[in-house]
Amino acid sequence: MSKRAPRMKRKDYEAALAPMQTRLADAARWLQASGRRLVVVFEGRDTAGKGGAIGAISRHINPRQCHIVALPKPSDRETGQWYFQRYISHLPAAGEIALFDRSWYNRAGVERVMGFASASEVQQFLAQAPTFEQLLVDDGILLFKYWLCCDQAQQEKRLAERLDDPLKRWKLSPMDLASRERYDAYTQAREAMLAATHTAHAPWTLVDFNDQRRGRLTLIRDLLDRLPDTHIDAPALAYPSLDGPPRKERYGVLKPLSPFRVD
Template sequence: MGSKKRPKLDDELYEAELNRLQAELVEMQEWIRTEGRRLVVIFEGRDAAGKGGAIKRITEYLNPRVARIVALPAPTERERTQWYFQRYIEHLPAAGEIRLFDRSWYNRAGVERVMGYCTAAEYQRFLRQCPIFEQMLMEDGIMLRKYWFSVSGKEQEKRFRSRLTDPMRRWKLSPTDLESLTRWEEYSRAKDEMFVHTDLPGNRWRVVEAEDKKRARLNMIADLLASVPYQRVPRFDLDLPKRPPSTGYRRTERELQLYVADVAGTLEAPGATPHPYVDPEDADLPGEDGPSSPGSPEDAED
């Protein structure tokens, strides 16, 4: 059974704390960059558990040349003939870099295992090799952090329903995502077995309760910051130079250039302001007020 549902976090409180944490993420980035450290953060969990939203908030103010998101598509025919970890290795960070894996090599222990995309032998080989592979990364100096976003079946279904009618998020749904609703216990068993083999001393999974997306983001980012031994890096003082005197340059006539239309100006007309976008996943949907039955798998967090 999942923990008792807590009230939604106040928006102003959430934004204030998120901004504070994002400022600390910039400090952490600068330390990693100047010290030549390497950081890998893995985001795993149920479909619609909030992994993408957390990654978006983490990277919002970071340098995209330092912190990059790795979200790989399905393997090509050639990649299927490679050593399983091979296509992930080329995306590992060099000195001074951060890599955020939006799903990772753990696909084999999750969707590939449940949906039959890998053989039993390939799955067992993964469970043996994964701890060794990750130990090699850490021995080479890579800081590895693994986060599992835990969400109940009820909340997952609510988010799926909102995405069915939300044009901003419809692209996030696939037939495989929807089928996960009918394979809840299979995914749960796969996750439990994966944890037995890969939740190890010195390389633990960090479980994020994600029923409330905003609380989950704050908790996950705060944990990441606390786990990295970064220090504030002194910044060089910068002064804007004075603009030199004009040498006679004249700007090209506007009529000779193609300007985009002033669409923003049309919004200033009375009554022309569009309604702001509201994420339906943050709103309660009709018919979703309670679990189908006490202790049902759909109400359990995972």
């Protein structure tokens, strides 16, 4: 078995990412000009790297155009709706992008494994999801679905980092801890999901995210390759010279804060 490549250095990652982000900005401009709609679904195990991939894609796109959808657990009212209903309101309008940090596939994953959905509800979802996605594609939405793969050893390492880092602690939930003993159950749920919902009109793409930097580059490159030719020149903007010398801002003076003690 060949050894895994060493973790990608940040400078190499940033150098490879920069031209891709320029192409992503071009794609956003094309979407606005054409009125097309883009939906990208990010699924995967806890700590796989969904948030980092979404951040890399959205970093240089107008947040009024590119919406990140990361829904909390459903409310009492939402649990009484058609399952897909809460997601429909977050689909993009003309010229917009929706990046789903987890999606309707919660039912096939965490809800199945953790017992939040019955077996019949899961089977109904697996039967309905391809039809739901066919409706989206038929209406002209560009739909891409990515599953971010992460080995259990990497998952454990990342969970431990979240536990030890106060800036990452918010990412560690009781649900994450409860999921640690269910790695195999999540694998079985994923395989059943792929078998039922990997379709010609909305296929899944699995990406190795054991090295998150390499994984982001692989995912973004695939996304860009699957979009139509999107280059549109930015509109020319007149930028005349100012009349007279530039004005200076006036600054007030703040008094220093009084010293304080923390006992």
